[in-house]
Amino acid sequence: MVLGGLCGWIAWAGALAGAEVTTLPLGAQAPDFDLPGVDGRRWALKDFAGARILVVVFTCNHCPTAQYYEPRLKQIVEDYRPKGVALVAISPNVPEAVRLDELGWSDMGDSFEEMKLRARERQFNFPYLYAGDAEEVSRAYGPVATPHVFVFDQQRRLRYVGGVDDSERVERVQRHWLREALDALLEGRDPEVKQTKVVGCSIKWSDKIPQNRAFLAKLAQEPVGLELVDEAGMRALRRNEGSGKFRLVAFWATWCAPCVAEFGEFVTTWRMYRHRDFELVTVSLNRPDERDRVLEFLKRQQASCRNLLFGSAQREALIDAFDPTWQGVVPYTVLIDPEGRVIWRETGSVDFLALRRVIVRAMNERKPW
Numbered sequence: 001m002v003l004g005g006l007c008g009w010i011a012w013a014g015a016l017a018g019a020e021v022t023t024l025p026l027g028a029q030a031p032d033f034d035l036p037g038v039d040g041r042r043w044a045l046k047d048f049a050g051a052r053i054l055v056v057v058f059t060c061n062h063c064p065t066a067q068y069y070e071p072r073l074k075q076i077v078e079d080y081r082p083k084g085v086a087l088v089a090i091s092p093n094v095p096e097a098v099r100l101d102e103l104g105w106s107d108m109g110d111s112f113e114e115m116k117l118r119a120r121e122r123q124f125n126f127p128y129l130y131a132g133d134a135e136e137v138s139r140a141y142g143p144v145a146t147p148h149v150f151v152f153d154q155q156r157r158l159r160y161v162g163g164v165d166d167s168e169r170v171e172r173v174q175r176h177w178l179r180e181a182l183d184a185l186l187e188g189r190d191p192e193v194k195q196t197k198v199v200g201c202s203i204k205w206s207d208k209i210p211q212n213r214a215f216l217a218k219l220a221q222e223p224v225g226l227e228l229v230d231e232a233g234m235r236a237l238r239r240n241e242g243s244g245k246f247r248l249v250a251f252w253a254t255w256c257a258p259c260v261a262e263f264g265e266f267v268t269t270w271r272m273y274r275h276r277d278f279e280l281v282t283v284s285l286n287r288p289d290e291r292d293r294v295l296e297f298l299k300r301q302q303a304s305c306r307n308l309l310f311g312s313a314q315r316e317a318l319i320d321a322f323d324p325t326w327q328g329v330v331p332y333t334v335l336i337d338p339e340g341r342v343i344w345r346e347t348g349s350v351d352f353l354a355l356r357r358v359i360v361r362a363m364n365e366r367k368p369w
Contacts, residue, residue: 240336
């Protein structure tokens with residue numbers, strides 16, 4: 001039964017992959033939907049029957065443009081809900097189609113569970129629905145990027161489609177297209193601007209899954225190395241001079257069960273942010289004569305970042321060279337900014353969502369996309 005279901009999904013996805021996506025034309029009726037929400041219930045088009053105007057926004061977690069618009073969408077809900085306007089957000093992305101490097105401006109991906117986390121963190125005041133397993137719904141509307149707005153009147157005819165406004169940077173906005181459309185419709189007028197182009201991240205349809213798999217296969221072929229490090233090297237590692245990057249240093253050992261259990265998350269984090277001003281350096285506290293064992297583990301983990309191994313069995317001097325206050329307990333993780341300041345450290349297992357939030361926030365404050 002499971003195999004049959006999988007084969008059916010593959011056939012369905014393949015059929016959709018070959019279908020051209022066309023944005024719903026003005027005047028068209030709103031396509032029906034029945035989708036799970038992050039609030040634990042299912043939402044259908046009929047659930048908004050009482051609204052004078054319905055705004056359907058296709059958005060997602062990972063897209064930086066979509067993230068810029070989250071506060072504006074919340075404010076629109078606050079301003080227009082008393083006037084009879086309902087807003088529902090739908091994530092159209094298939095999580096398996098999102099490449100890790102596309103998460104470079106996000107702390108999480110687009111899975112349904114991650115959507116729940118995002119909605120709770122950002123305190124969304126609107127329904128947030130998952131369409132990644134119901135791609136036919138998204139294709140019926142035809143969004144081309146996130147966020148993409150569809151505004152329907154009381155008869156659920158499409159009256160405006162396009163962007164929220166004309167700039168993802170709120171300080172540069174000159175035209176508030178969504179607000180203008182809502183105001184016009186509430187006054188019984190046609191919107192002056194009925195359709196605009198949309199700037200944002202492309203929709204991650206199921207036909208992008210093979211591209212993602214090929215990307216992961218390419219990453220798996222990257223060489224994995226291991227260098228011995230001495231006291232001078234440890235001091236240089238800590239100073240982080242001249243790299244121009246945020247440096248995440250993860251101390252670990254093959255004999256440390258928590259280190260081994262969480263190591264893959266460090267590799268994932270490296271793959272998410274490596275195309276930005278970020279680097280991962282792992283440092284093994286194993287002894288030099290255990291080099292082969294350490295390297296074998298690193299290769300299994302596909303750790304193509306910079307990897308170091310204590311170059312002496314006398315660990316104390318190496319530990320002190322990096323951080324005299326550190327007792328040598330592993331796991332031990334430190335995030336250093338380009339000026340050599342420690343901005344985050346953790347002794348013990350890492351909360352990777354919390355860490356990624358620190359990394360993204362720090363990088364964005366220095367150099368937004």
